[in-house]
Structure formats: structure tokens, C-alpha cells
Amino acid sequence: MWNTLTSRKFALWALLALLLPLILSALLPSELTVSAQQWAALELERPAYFALASRLATPYLVKTPFFAAVSLILFLSTCACTVQRVLAGVRGKNSDFSREQSFSFARDLSLPLAMAGSRDRIAALLAGSRWRQECQGSGEKLVMTGEKGRSGFWGSIVFHVGLLGCFLAGPATYLTAVHGELVLTEGVPLSLREGVAAGRAGTAEFPEATVSVHDLRGVYFKGRFKSDFGGVLKVQDAKGGGDLPFEVNRPVEYQGLQFSLHQFGYAPRLVLQPAAGAPLDLYLNLRHPKEGDQFVLGEGVRALVLFFPDFIREGGKIGSRSEEPVNPVTMVRLYRGEQEIGKGLFKPGESAQLGGFRVSVPEYRRWVNLVVTRDAGVPFALFGFVVCVAGLLVRFLSNERLVEFELQRQGEGSLLRVRGYSRYYPAFLEKEVDALAEQLSKDGVP
Amino acid sequence: MTFWEEIFLWIAIAGYAGAFLVFLVGMVFRKERWPDRGVLVTVAGFASHTLAVAARWQATGHAPVMHTYENSLIGVWFLVLIYLGIRRYFPPAKLFGVVVTPFALLILGNGVMVGAELQPLEPAFRSNWLFIHVLFAWFCFGSYLLAFADGIMYLIKVRSPESGAGRLPDLKLLEELSLRLILFGFFSQAVMLGSGAIWAHSLWGRYWSWDPVETWALISWLVYGLNLHLRFTLGWSGKRGAWLAIVSLFSIIFLFFGFGHGSSVHTEMFSK
Numbered sequence: 001m002w003n004t005l006t007s008r009k010f011a012l013w014a015l016l017a018l019l020l021p022l023i024l025s026a027l028l029p030s031e032l033t034v035s036a037q038q039w040a041a042l043e044l045e046r047p048a049y050f051a052l053a054s055r056l057a058t059p060y061l062v063k064t065p066f067f068a069a070v071s072l073i074l075f076l077s078t079c080a081c082t083v084q085r086v087l088a089g090v091r092g093k094n095s096d097f098s099r100e101q102s103f104s105f106a107r108d109l110s111l112p113l114a115m116a117g118s119r120d121r122i123a124a125l126l127a128g129s130r131w132r133q134e135c136q137g138s139g140e141k142l143v144m145t146g147e148k149g150r151s152g153f154w155g156s157i158v159f160h161v162g163l164l165g166c167f168l169a170g171p172a173t174y175l176t177a178v179h180g181e182l183v184l185t186e187g188v189p190l191s192l193r194e195g196v197a198a199g200r201a202g203t204a205e206f207p208e209a210t211v212s213v214h215d216l217r218g219v220y221f222k223g224r225f226k227s228d229f230g231g232v233l234k235v236q237d238a239k240g241g242g243d244l245p246f247e248v249n250r251p252v253e254y255q256g257l258q259f260s261l262h263q264f265g266y267a268p269r270l271v272l273q274p275a276a277g278a279p280l281d282l283y284l285n286l287r288h289p290k291e292g293d294q295f296v297l298g299e300g301v302r303a304l305v306l307f308f309p310d311f312i313r314e315g316g317k318i319g320s321r322s323e324e325p326v327n328p329v330t331m332v333r334l335y336r337g338e339q340e341i342g343k344g345l346f347k348p349g350e351s352a353q354l355g356g357f358r359v360s361v362p363e364y365r366r367w368v369n370l371v372v373t374r375d376a377g378v379p380f381a382l383f384g385f386v387v388c389v390a391g392l393l394v395r396f397l398s399n400e401r402l403v404e405f406e407l408q409r410q411g412e413g414s415l416l417r418v419r420g421y422s423r424y425y426p427a428f429l430e431k432e433v434d435a436l437a438e439q440l441s442k443d444g445v446p
Numbered sequence: 447m448t449f450w451e452e453i454f455l456w457i458a459i460a461g462y463a464g465a466f467l468v469f470l471v472g473m474v475f476r477k478e479r480w481p482d483r484g485v486l487v488t489v490a491g492f493a494s495h496t497l498a499v500a501a502r503w504q505a506t507g508h509a510p511v512m513h514t515y516e517n518s519l520i521g522v523w524f525l526v527l528i529y530l531g532i533r534r535y536f537p538p539a540k541l542f543g544v545v546v547t548p549f550a551l552l553i554l555g556n557g558v559m560v561g562a563e564l565q566p567l568e569p570a571f572r573s574n575w576l577f578i579h580v581l582f583a584w585f586c587f588g589s590y591l592l593a594f595a596d597g598i599m600y601l602i603k604v605r606s607p608e609s610g611a612g613r614l615p616d617l618k619l620l621e622e623l624s625l626r627l628i629l630f631g632f633f634s635q636a637v638m639l640g641s642g643a644i645w646a647h648s649l650w651g652r653y654w655s656w657d658p659v660e661t662w663a664l665i666s667w668l669v670y671g672l673n674l675h676l677r678f679t680l681g682w683s684g685k686r687g688a689w690l691a692i693v694s695l696f697s698i699i700f701l702f703f704g705f706g707h708g709s710s711v712h713t714e715m716f717s718k
Contacts, residue, residue: 008679015675019668023697026661033658059656103618169653179652221566229569248569249649260651373651381653385640392633396626424625424677426618 005080014074021061021070030057075167082160089153103426106419107437115142115407118414118440122405125439131403142407149401155394162391165384173377178205178257180372184213185267185283186231186365196372206372207255209237216366218264223310223322229264231368246370256374263369265289266307268330271351272297273358285367292331301341301357304333307364311345318345330361399425403436416440447562448505454498455519459554461491462526466547473544476613485533485540488547492526499523508567511580518557522550524584525591532592536623538615545595575645582637589631590670590698596624597691604685621683624691632670639663666697 004010030053031039043050054060061067111118119135122144126133131146180196189212196206216231230247235254244252244259251260265286273279284305286293292306308320311329318331333343334355341355351360401422408415418437422429447455465487472480499519502510510516529546532539600620614620642663643653654660673690676682682690 008675012672012675012679015668015672019665019672022661022665022668026658026665026700032656058658058661062656173654177652225565226568227566249573251648251651258651260649262650371651375647375652378647378653381643385636385643389633389636389640392629392636396629396633425622427616427622430618 002080005077006084008081011074011077011081014070014077018067018070018074021056021067022058025056025058025061028053028057030054030059032059033057071167071170075164078160078163078167082157082164085153086157089157103424103429104419104421105426105430105433106417107433108415108417109437109441110410110413111416111440112413114412115139115409115414118407118416119144121440122407122416125436126403140409142405144405144407145402146405147402149399152395152398152400155391155396155398157391159388159391159395162384162387162389165380165387167384169377169380169384171377172380173375176374176376178372178374180206181262182211182259182370182372183285183367184211184370185285185367186213186216188212188283189234189236192235192372205374206257207237209235209254211235213368213370214243216264216368218323218366220323223324223326229261231261231366233259233370258373259370260373261368262371263287265367266309266325266328266364267367268305268307268328268346268361268364270303270305270330270332271358271360271362272303273360274299275356283365283367297334300336301355302335304335306331325364328364330364332359332361334359399428401425401429401432403433448501448564451498451501451505451562454494454501455554455558458491458495458498459551461487461494462547462550462554465491465543466551469541469544469547473541473613478613481540481543481613484543484547485530488526488543489530492523492530495519495523495526506564506566508571509577509580511576512565512567512571514560515557515562517580518553518560520580521584521587522553524581525550525553525588528585528588528592532623532627536615536619538619539596539623541599541614542592542595545598546592549591570649573645573648575641575648578641579638579645582634582641586631586634586638587698589627589634590695593624593627593631593691594695596620596627597688600624600688601685601692604688617684621687624687625677628670628673628691628694632667632674635663635667635670639667662697662700666694666700669694669697 029039029042034042042053055064111121113121119142123133123135126144126146129146129148131148132150133144133146135142135144137143182190182192182196184190184195189210192209192211193206195211212234214232214234217228218226219228221227228247230245230250233244233246233252233254235242235244242254244254246252246259246261248261251258253259266289267283267285269281269283271279271281280297282295284293284295286305286307289307292304294302294304296302308318308327308329308331309323310321310326312319312321312327321327328348330346331343332346332354334341334357336355342353342357342359344352344354344359346352346359346361348361348363351358353359399422401420404417404419404421406417406419416437418433418440420429420433420436465484468480468484468487471477472484499510502516502519510520525546529539529542532542599614600617603614603617603620615623642660646655647653673694676690677687
């Protein structure tokens with residue numbers, strides 16, 4: 001088992017087993033790559049393909065036991081290989097360039113210096129360029145070696161340790177992450193637990209508190225381009241309360257929960273007074289500024305509502321000149337079943353009689369969608385990222401290589417063979433061996 | 447696009463197109479000095495390209511990192527910068543220009559066709575992590591693309607060493623450059639992924655969500671990781687190494703041109 005896990009070929013197969021399904025899954029459509037309508041149409045028109053995509057497209061594949069198992073095997077393999085290499089490194093076991101895959105290059109030259117003189121000269125040359133050197137043999141034959149770039153080995157180890165951190169972030173997130181969405185209309189307080197639409201974890205993870213948003217701002221450059229969006233989140237709990245200013249890219253934290261501004265829109269207040277009975281009084285958080293939003297109002301009546309921040313009418317066409325609320329107008333269309341029973345355009349404060357209802361739009365406000373999250377996987381991911389990058393940088397900057405000087409007596413002088421080994425960089429090696437040989441032959445000239 | 451940006455950009459495009467022709471003629475007709483002239487024309491195009499980037503930056507008030515056109519503009523600038531840097535330290539690599547310049551034209555052309563409207567920096571983009579993310583994204587794309595060019599040249603040279611390809615860089619140098627480029631690209635892509643995750647965490651509240659862009663970024667990183675392991679562990683080099691560099695680029699093409707990106711959150715950073 002240990003031998004399998006420490007086999008680098010096995011690690012490669014495990015990586016391939018993760019990669020291939022991921023590539024195939026990324027080619028399938030999912031709810032993240034097609035619109036809701038296209039997804040629904042796919043289910044109706046191509047049920048077999050839909051069944052495949054809804055199980056094996058990336059967002060679904062990564063939740064399968066298969067993917068978890070392959071990831072676990074890859075994690076264990078990376079772990080085992082790293083431990084084995086660290087042990088070898090700590091024991092000071094050097095690379096055996098003659099046995100492992102590497103490039104080599106040799107130059108022969110005659111030196112006029114005697115063996116001892118040549119040895120001293122080579123030792124000085126290696127020491128001058130900070131090679132780690134060793135010397136073996138004596139008398140007729142001497143082998144001196146110099147090694148450099150060992151930091152690359154440790155860079156690779158550090159990178160793989162970082163990778164393990166990234167691996168751990170996945171399950172940590174899966175097991176601990178809390179995720180929810182909180183839609184708040186400006187000035188309307190809401191219980192955090194009741195207001196948040198939570199994911200898998202449920203709302204029990206959220207503290208008892210009342211939240212509301214104030215001073216919302218949405219600024220557009222030239223009335224068209226998003227420029228500045230933010231506001232203040234007011235939180236009230238048993239300990240008191242506080243104001244937390246937020247904006248896009250500047251989330252706020254409350255009791256370990258992160259609130260990130262995700263969506264922003266207008267919320268006209270619609271009051272529908274039927275001929276008899278209580279009125280409907282709602283802030284409508286509009287999410288589709290171009291197509292309009294549909295709301296079921298009860299008694300078989302539904303409303304299509306569109307908000308024009310800067311209303312303009314040209315001939316028979318209506319629209320908005322800009323995104324800034326310069327001339328806000330709300331369009332309301334009422335339907336009973338499929339039949340339109342009334343429609344009207346309302347400036348803030350205006351009202352009209354539509355299809356048996358007294359309809360008014362007293363004001364408009366803004367609304368925001370805040371993503372509420374807590375995730376214990378973040379520290380693992382951050383640690384993994386920093387360590388991975390540091391390791392890779394060291395690995396990139398290093399160049400593991402060895403030069404071997406084989407000296408033999410030749411009459412009064414000596415015969416030298418300079419052989420270099422490099423794991424990865426043959427051209428650099430050739431230059432370096434040439435330069436060393438050149439230096440030694442220059443020194444040999446009286 | 448501003449007046450001066452347009453002028454400089456078209457001069458740059460003309461420069462890259464001219465450089466491509468010069469490199470091509472030099473290779474096909476074995477003109478000894480033409481590759482050096484090709485480099486000179488590329489440098490001229492790059493100078494004009496730099497002015498176009500500066501004009502864009504000045505007009506919008508922010509670094510050109512938003513949407514397709516600006517990414518193409520700055521991305522090609524980095525690509526050519528990396529090419530010129532490599533040529534400076536490894537002079538025989540000047541012939542990489544025959545692959546780099548058409549890619550530069552392709553990416554710039556795609557950017558110009560999508561639209562070059564001047565826009566202020568969106569709130570979602572106002573993060574220091576964005577600049578790290580984009581900078582290293584282009585370092586990685588540039589490096590991988592040059593490794594691809596290197597792989598093609600290696601195969602051409604191996605196939606017909608005595609023909610016009612004889613003037614291509616030495617096989618050992620091509621082999622070494624390929625590995626150095628892929629290692630640098632792999633490092634840059636790690637920075638890109640990490641900084642993107644941190645940025646995503648503050649913007650969307652999660653650091654990873656298997657969004658299509660994220661998925662393809664991870665896939666391409668794993669592909670190049672596999673590429674490096676095949677070289678380091680199994681000792682794949684020579685022709686096999688060259689083929690690895692060529693085939694691996696397809697994962698980057700999928701990532702860049704957005705196959706299946708659809709309604710990725712990367713296309714709508716912060717929705718109103």
C-alpha cells in the first residue's frame with residue numbers, strides 16, 4: 001500500500017483520473033452555463049442528455065462520491081510522496097544524476113598543472129562560485145564534484161505541502177460553510193434568521209438579530225456605467241446594535257458572518273385597494289429592469305411591474321434615458337388569468353383606478369441582496385495558496401545540476417574531463433560546462 | 447476608443463502584421479538578416495502599442511483590465527513584452543516572432559471586434575487583487591503561448607533540420623526554454639488562481655464555486671501540472687515534450703475564448 005502511494009506514476013494516474021472527468025464534465029451544460037429557460041427547455045426536448053448533464057456537469061460531478069474518492073486518493077498519494085521525499089531530503093540523500101533522467105555534457109582538456117595543482121585550482125573555482133563540493137580518490141585518479149540548485153528540491157516540497165492545504169480547504173468548506181442570501185429593502189427591518197434564504201446548513205446557523213439597510217446609494221457614471229454602490233447595514237441584537245458600512249468588494253463582518261453586496265435594485269411601493277377588503281401594500285424588489293417582474297397578488301390577479309428611473313416617451317415607445325432616478329416612473333399592468341385588466345404609469349405619489357382596484361405608487365426605495373457566508377475552509381485555502389506560490393517561485397528560480405571533474409595523471413600535467421549533469425536545462429548546462437572548462441584551460445596557460 | 451488610442455493601436459496592428467510577414471519571408475526564403483528586421487518591426491509595433499495602452503489608461507482613469515477589449519489590449523502587450531524579454535536573454539529565440547505576432551493579431555482583432563467603449567472602473571473591479579489576478583493571468587497566457595511556439599519550432603526543426611528550419615534555435619535551447627516557460631506559466635497561473643479566489647471571497651462571499659471560468663482555469667492548471675510531472679517524473683522530453691507544450695495550450699484556448707462560459711459570474715461581476 002505504502003509503495004503504491006509513494007509511486008509517482010500512481011500519483012500521475014490519480015491526477016489523470018481527476019482531470020479527465022473534470023474536462024468531460026466542463027463540456028456539459030449546467031445551471032451555471034445556461035439560462036433557466038434554456039435549462040428547462042433542455043429537460044423537455046432532450047431528456048436523456050439532460051439526465052446526463054444534470055448528474056455529470058461540473059457543479060454536480062464534484063459532489064459525487066466518485067470525485068470525493070479520487071480527490072482523497074490524490075491527496076493521500078501527494079501526502080505519501082511528499083513525506084517520502086522529505087525523509088530522503090532530511091537524510092541528505094543527493095540526486096543520482098547518472099541513474100535518474102537527466103541531461104549530460106562533457107569536455108576533455110589537458111592541463112599543464114600537476115594533479116595536486118589542478119585539484120586545488122578546481123576546488124578554488126568551485127568555492128568561488130559557491131558549489132557544494134566533494135572529492136573522492138587520490139594518486140592517479142581523482143574525482144571532484146560540485147552541486148548546485150538543491151533549493152529547487154525544497155521548493156517542490158513546499159509547493160506540495162501548499163497543495164495539501166488547498167486539498168483540505170475543500171472538505172473544510174463542504175463540512176462547515178454557511179451560505180445564505182438576504183434581500184433587504186431600504187429601511188425595512190427583518191429578523192436575520194427569518195429573512196435569510198439559507199443553503200444546505202439551514203437558518204439555525206444564523207444568530208438572533210434584526211437587520212436593516214440604510215443610506216443605500218447607487219451612482220452611475222454618465223447615467224449608464226456602474227460607479228459606486230453601497231450602504232449601511234444596521235444590526236440589532238441582545239447586546240445592542242451597530243452600523244456596518246458596506247459596498248461592492250468591501251464586505252462587512254458580524255459574528256463571524258460575512259455580508260457581501262451582491263445585487264442592487266429599485267423597490268417601488270405598490271398599494272392595491274380592492275373594492276372591498278384590506279389593501280395590499282408591498283415594496284416590490286424588482287430584479288429584471290428590462291423585462292419587468294411578475295407578482296401574484298392573490299384572487300387570481302397578478303401584476304407585471306417595470307420601473308423606469310429616468311422615464312422618457314418617444315412616440316408610442318417608453319423607456320429610460322439613464323439608470324439614475326431623475327424622473328422615476330413605475331409601470332403596472334394587472335392581469336386576471338391571461339387577460340389584461342388594466343395598466344398605468346405612476347410617478348411617486350400618483351394613483352389611478354385599474355381593473356377594479358385603486359392602484360397607487362406612493363414612493364420607491366432601493367433594495368439589496370446581501371450574500372451571507374461563513375467558511376472554515378478559507379484559512380486552509382489561503383495558507384495553501386501562499387505556500388504553493390512560495391514553493392513554485394523557489395522551484396522556478398532554481399536549477400539543480402552537478403559538475404564532475406575527473407582528473408588523471410598525464411606525464412607532468414593532468415588530463416581533465418569535465419562532465420555536467422542537469423535535471424532540466426541542457427542548453428544552460430552546456431554553456432556552464434564550457435565556461436568552467438574555459439576558465440580552467442586559461443588558468444593552465446603559464 | 448480615443449482618437450490617439452485608435453491611431454496608435456492601428457500602427458501597432460500594422461507593425462505586428464508587418465513583423466509576421468518579415469519573419470515568414472525570412473524563414474521561407476532563408477534570408478539571413480530578415481529575422482532581425484522582424485524583431486525591429488515588432489519593437490516598433492510594441493512601442494506604438496505601449497502608447498495605445500497609455501492613451502487608454504489616461505482616458506478611462508484606470509488600468510485597462512475590464513472586459514474583452516481592454517484585456518486583449520493589455521494581454522497582447524504582455525505577450526510581446528515576454529517575447530522581447532526572452533529574445534533579449536536568448537537571442538536565437540527571436541524566431542518565436544513568427545508564432546507570437548499572428549497570435550497577437552488574433553487576440554487584438556477579437557478585442558477590437560467585441561467593442562472598445564470607454565468605461566470607468568466598475569465597483570467590482572476596484573480591488574488590488576484584481577491587478578495581481580490580471581497581471582499574472584497574462585504572464586501565464588503569454589508564457590504558455592510562447593511554450594506552444596517553442597514546441598512547434600522544435601518539431602519543425604526535428605523534422606527537417608537541413609531546410610529553412612535549420613536557422614531555428616538549437617534543439618537544446620528549445621527544450622530548455624519550453625520547460626522554463628511552462629514552469630513560469632504554471633507559477634503565474636497559481637498566483638492568478640489564488641488571487642482570484644481571494645478577490646472572489648470578498649466580492650461574492652466564496653472563494654470557489656465551480657463557475658465555468660474557474661473550472662477551466664483549474665483544468666488548464668492541472669493540465670500543465672500533468673505536463674510538468676510527465677517531464678520531471680517520466681522524463682518526457684524532445685518530441686514528446688514539444689507535443690505536450692502544443693496540446694496543453696488547448697486547455698488555455700478553452701479558458702480564454704470561454705467555451706461554455708454562458709452565464710458565468712465572470713461575465714456579470716456585480717449585478718444591478
